[in-house]
Amino acid sequence: MHAASIGLHHVVVCEGKMIEERKAYVAFGVDPAGIACATYELRCANDEEAKRRAEDYLDAHEIIELWIDVRRVARLKRS
Numbered sequence: 062m063h064a065a066s067i068g069l070h071h072v073v074v075c076e077g078k079m080i081e082e083r084k085a086y087v088a089f090g091v092d093p094a095g096i097a098c099a100t101y102e103l104r105c106a107n108d109e110e111a112k113r114r115a116e117d118y119l120d121a122h123e124i125i126e127l128w129i130d131v132r133r134v135a136r137l138k139r140s
Contacts, residue, residue, distance in 0.1 A: 083105060083107060084111075085129070086103040086128065086129050087128045088100075088101040088127050089101075089126045089127075090118055090125055091126050092124070094122070097120070097126075101118060102117075108129075111129070112127060115135070115137060116137060119139045123138065124138050
């Protein structure tokens, strides 16, 4: 088994088969004006997992913006 990073993806290969793919997401804690004050790197299988994990940062920040590469996945607000 070995792991490799390919661009924004992290892949684990076992016996020649891809068994896990993790994408590099970035969650930004932003102020109401949209200025980033914190950055968190996440490795997740998909957008839904990344959103669930990014919600944890709403305890520390009023707004979290979740990105993968140049695509904004979500803008989460504390309720």
